[in-house]
Amino acid sequence: LKIHSFLTALQGVSGIHRFLTDPADCWAYGVDNSKEHHLPDAVLFPTSAEAVQNIVQACATYQVPLTARGRGTGTPGGAVPIFGGVVLCFEYMNRIVKTYASDRVVIVEPGLLNGDLQKAVRQEGLFWAPDPSSQDYCTVGGNLAHNSAGPHALKYGTPRENTLGLVFVDGQGRLIKTGVQTSKGVVGYDLTRLLIGSEGTLGIIVEATLKLLPLPEKTITLQVFYRSIEDASMAIIRVLQSNIMPAALEMMDSGSLALIRQHQSLAMPQEACAMLLIELEGTSAGAQEAAEYLTPLLSGEGFSQLHKAETAAEKSALWAVRKALSPTLRQIAPNKINEDIVIPISEIPTFVHFVETLSHKHQLSIISFGHAGNGNLHVNILYDAENLSESKRATICLEAIFDKVLALRGTLSGEHGIGLLKKAFIGRELSQNTLDLMKSLKHTFDPHGILNPGKIFP
Amino acid sequence: LKIHSFLTALQGVSGIHRFLTDPADCWAYGVDNSKEHHLPDAVLFPTSAEAVQNIVQACATYQVPLTARGRGTGTPGGAVPIFGGVVLCFEYMNRIVKTYASDRVVIVEPGLLNGDLQKAVRQEGLFWAPDPSSQDYCTVGGNLAHNSAGPHALKYGTPRENTLGLVFVDGQGRLIKTGVQTSKGVVGYDLTRLLIGSEGTLGIIVEATLKLLPLPEKTITLQVFYRSIEDASMAIIRVLQSNIMPAALEMMDSGSLALIRQHQSLAMPQEACAMLLIELEGTSAGAQEAAEYLTPLLSGEGFSQLHKAETAAEKSALWAVRKALSPTLRQIAPNKINEDIVIPISEIPTFVHFVETLSHKHQLSIISFGHAGNGNLHVNILYDAENLSESKRATICLEAIFDKVLALRGTLSGEHGIGLLKKAFIGRELSQNTLDLMKSLKHTFDPHGILNPGKIFP
Numbered sequence: 001l002k003i004h005s006f007l008t009a010l011q012g013v014s015g016i017h018r019f020l021t022d023p024a025d026c027w028a029y030g031v032d033n034s035k036e037h038h039l040p041d042a043v044l045f046p047t048s049a050e051a052v053q054n055i056v057q058a059c060a061t062y063q064v065p066l067t068a069r070g071r072g073t074g075t076p077g078g079a080v081p082i083f084g085g086v087v088l089c090f091e092y093m094n095r096i097v098k099t100y101a102s103d104r105v106v107i108v109e110p111g112l113l114n115g116d117l118q119k120a121v122r123q124e125g126l127f128w129a130p131d132p133s134s135q136d137y138c139t140v141g142g143n144l145a146h147n148s149a150g151p152h153a154l155k156y157g158t159p160r161e162n163t164l165g166l167v168f169v170d171g172q173g174r175l176i177k178t179g180v181q182t183s184k185g186v187v188g189y190d191l192t193r194l195l196i197g198s199e200g201t202l203g204i205i206v207e208a209t210l211k212l213l214p215l216p217e218k219t220i221t222l223q224v225f226y227r228s229i230e231d232a233s234m235a236i237i238r239v240l241q242s243n244i245m246p247a248a249l250e251m252m253d254s255g256s257l258a259l260i261r262q263h264q265s266l267a268m269p270q271e272a273c274a275m276l277l278i279e280l281e282g283t284s285a286g287a288q289e290a291a292e293y294l295t296p297l298l299s300g301e302g303f304s305q306l307h308k309a310e311t312a313a314e315k316s317a318l319w320a321v322r323k324a325l326s327p328t329l330r331q332i333a334p335n336k337i338n339e340d341i342v343i344p345i346s347e348i349p350t351f352v353h354f355v356e357t358l359s360h361k362h363q364l365s366i367i368s369f370g371h372a373g374n375g376n377l378h379v380n381i382l383y384d385a386e387n388l389s390e391s392k393r394a395t396i397c398l399e400a401i402f403d404k405v406l407a408l409r410g411t412l413s414g415e416h417g418i419g420l421l422k423k424a425f426i427g428r429e430l431s432q433n434t435l436d437l438m439k440s441l442k443h444t445f446d447p448h449g450i451l452n453p454g455k456i457f458p
Numbered sequence: 459l460k461i462h463s464f465l466t467a468l469q470g471v472s473g474i475h476r477f478l479t480d481p482a483d484c485w486a487y488g489v490d491n492s493k494e495h496h497l498p499d500a501v502l503f504p505t506s507a508e509a510v511q512n513i514v515q516a517c518a519t520y521q522v523p524l525t526a527r528g529r530g531t532g533t534p535g536g537a538v539p540i541f542g543g544v545v546l547c548f549e550y551m552n553r554i555v556k557t558y559a560s561d562r563v564v565i566v567e568p569g570l571l572n573g574d575l576q577k578a579v580r581q582e583g584l585f586w587a588p589d590p591s592s593q594d595y596c597t598v599g600g601n602l603a604h605n606s607a608g609p610h611a612l613k614y615g616t617p618r619e620n621t622l623g624l625v626f627v628d629g630q631g632r633l634i635k636t637g638v639q640t641s642k643g644v645v646g647y648d649l650t651r652l653l654i655g656s657e658g659t660l661g662i663i664v665e666a667t668l669k670l671l672p673l674p675e676k677t678i679t680l681q682v683f684y685r686s687i688e689d690a691s692m693a694i695i696r697v698l699q700s701n702i703m704p705a706a707l708e709m710m711d712s713g714s715l716a717l718i719r720q721h722q723s724l725a726m727p728q729e730a731c732a733m734l735l736i737e738l739e740g741t742s743a744g745a746q747e748a749a750e751y752l753t754p755l756l757s758g759e760g761f762s763q764l765h766k767a768e769t770a771a772e773k774s775a776l777w778a779v780r781k782a783l784s785p786t787l788r789q790i791a792p793n794k795i796n797e798d799i800v801i802p803i804s805e806i807p808t809f810v811h812f813v814e815t816l817s818h819k820h821q822l823s824i825i826s827f828g829h830a831g832n833g834n835l836h837v838n839i840l841y842d843a844e845n846l847s848e849s850k851r852a853t854i855c856l857e858a859i860f861d862k863v864l865a866l867r868g869t870l871s872g873e874h875g876i877g878l879l880k881k882a883f884i885g886r887e888l889s890q891n892t893l894d895l896m897k898s899l900k901h902t903f904d905p906h907g908i909l910n911p912g913k914i915f916p
Contacts, residue, residue: 102695104803170895180868182834186605186616187871187887188896191652214701283747283751288743342640375642411638429646436632437634437903
């Protein structure tokens with residue numbers, strides 16, 4: 001009933017491209033990559049910041065929950081409207097508002113696809129550093145909501161390091177402009193980074209000023225095979241203790257390589273049980289020198305082979321394999337627990353050994369790969385949900401992994417966020433005092449409790 | 459009276475190294491580099507986080523204002539206890555708690571001097587990027603409070619990009635742990651960056667986890683002279699549109715060069731009216747290649763001379779001149795308005811031309827220098843405070859500069875903060891909605907209003 005009053009109140013408000021209220025139409029907007037689902041009462045497609053303000057104000061008046069949505073690629077369920085209400089869809093707010101190429105700044109709307117942004121600024125010789133695997137079909141707004149990064153965060157940072165300012169609508173419908181258009185600034189509180197990673201619970205981003213970087217002159221990709229994951233992880237430590245900072249340093253374990261062997265054609269030595277993918281960027285001479293410098297560090301115990309890819313075709317073949325891993329895994333293992341824990345670099349060997357032992361003990365396949373240069377591993381526990389014993393063992397493994405991560409001074413999420421699926425675990429990492437302060441902060445931004453309710457907090 | 463009850467309540471609390479209550483002893487703790495002064499009622503020197511919690515709780519109970527203090531090097535008066543009360547001095551909380559060299563992480567107490575931190579981690583081949591000119595006598599806690607950076611922020615960022623986590627005490631005396639010890643993390647809200655730059659108004663930082671970087675193999679410093687500041691600023695644009703990112707790019711105008719000519723011995727061509735100092739860091743070949751690549755871009759209209767400094771002695775002589783500018787200026791011009799505005803790179807020529815015109819029009823010497831690669835200029839308006847007309851003209855110039863900066867999409871402060879002296883101007887940059895939200899956020903963190911009251915907000 002309140003939803004009807006709400007919708008009536010919005011009749012005639014300009015800047016709303018479409019209203020969906022038929023459950024059949026709304027259905028697809030109730031799910032994201034977590035596979036959780038809850039039907040929203042309505043789906044709205046705003047086309048302006050003012051429309052978003054009007055919608056938020058109406059939600060506040062009628063106590064209607066509001067969940068902002070990019071393209072639903074998030075894995076922990078952040079975009080699922082678990083209390084129904086309204087899903088706010090940014091498909092029609094996807095413009096590049098203005099590019100200041102000389103200042104390396106671009107102003108965009110939140111519904112712009114990351115990949116479309118990259119294509120546009122590439123023409124100016126620039127790129128935006130965050131590059132999730134899903135970049136061709138995830139939005140900048142979603143990247144900001146979860147601080148989603150990707151391989152190149154190693155050298156260039158996450159959205160927090162690559163966003164200069166935001167315009168957002170708070171839970172009272174007020175338009176707030178925060179941050180700067182310059183590479184430095186300290187005027188008032190840093191609401192920009194506070195909003196980034198807040199998963200739509202503090203405000204609705206309607207515009208973002210992003211920091212761009214110049215495309216490097218030269219990129220060299222090294223593909224290195226090892227006999228064991230422990231050997232590969234020791235090589236990572238040697239590389240990251242040098243003063244060469246790779247642009248990306250990805251790791252794949254034996255399970256990942258088995259998948260690749262089955263589903264893709266990529267030559268690799270028989271004995272290989274782990275692979276590193278290292279990207280070096282810089283001037284021509286600088287990148288070459290970096291590759292020469294790293295080569296002996298990459299050899300050592302358990303080293304098998306090193307390939308240096310220099311042509312665009314070779315490089316994109318290597319990355320295609322890496323980027324296909326996550327979707328391939330999803331195909332073959334519909335029930336997987338997909339985590340994105342982070343551990344300090346020096347603890348990677350301990351951690352991968354722990355996971356191997358756990359996998360043997362509970363007889364479950366656990367496949368790890370990801371942004372090892374940041375210590376950010378995607379740990380996938382595969383199980384058959386119809387098999388009660390397997391489901392139970394998967395949960396035991398998950399809890400053991402989280403506890404180990406925290407014991408090793410790590411964190412439960414590097415780039416996916418907490419959303420719905422990890423909120424039961426947040427109390428293991430954050431103290432009650434910290435959670436209480438965060439909750440009061442949520443109340444300050446959203447006194448009516450309408451913004452993506454039921455997320456982050458247990 | 460309330461201060462006496464407060465001090466009585468703290469008797470016997472452990473972890474307080476010293477109490478000062480004699481006005482003669484307290485006097486020096488009532489001033490900072492703003493030259494504003496207000497006598498505190500007491501100065502306390504905590505030695506532990508627990509002591510800070512006890513002090514904050516007592517301040518809340520007795521409604522005593524609390525101003526945290528590093529070494530008082532800040533220029534906008536952030537450390538001046540304008541309502542008296544307690545100054546909390548971190549001189550005895552200056553330890554390096556733990557260094558994880560392989561993870562490039564160090565955990566420190568807030569009273570540690572930036573320079574002492576650099577000396578300690580240099581032994582491990584590492585550095586912390588923020589390097590204010592005052593680094594030998596300013597604290598890490600102060601750097602965090604104001605997000606203070608320095609020349610190398612161009613390539614490596616400010617404290618916000620180089621701090622992983624914090625432990626702080628909120629206005630209710632609760633101990634809050636936020637952030638991570640890894641290079642990525644998105645669990646709960648980003649209170650780390652929110653505290654950074656909040657000038658002691660949201661919480662008292664008692665421990666910081668800092669991100670370290672490897673010392674570069676090779677550094678090359680280029681010193682380039684131009685016939686005019688406009689010519690120098692066009693060269694900056696050419697450099698920053700290339701895909702070489704200098705570690706630092708500093709600019710000095712004719713007034714700065716005149717000062718150097720008078721007070722220092724540094725050879726420079728007669729016709730030089732502007733100087734750039736550019737630092738290139740990387741592998742040996744990489745840095746050399748970058749220097750060769752930039753050299754033709756640095757020539758052009760108004761170019762006079764280029765010197766390449768490679769020996770440590772040459773380089774430190776160049777930097778000594780740059781770092782001495784601010785103190786020298788202070789000596790010769792006791793009354794100066796020292797601003798640190800930021801403008802987009804592409805607007806530097808327009809801005810420096812504007813300042814020159816303004817200086818002529820109002821017959822006041824305005825000296826600009828600073829971190830031009832970030833568009834962050836320290837604009838110094840020199841005047842005689844005894845001369846009423848000059849004082850008035852100085853204020854007119856200041857207001858005109860602020861308005862111009864905002865019209866050019868800039869910001870009023872890059873690294874000094876707002877403190878006391880700039881709070882009258884913050885409303886020109888931030889909307890009332892934004893200020894209102896920031897004030898409620900302040901109330902959430904500090905419901906009793908005891909943390910550095912009277913700062914930031916008008």
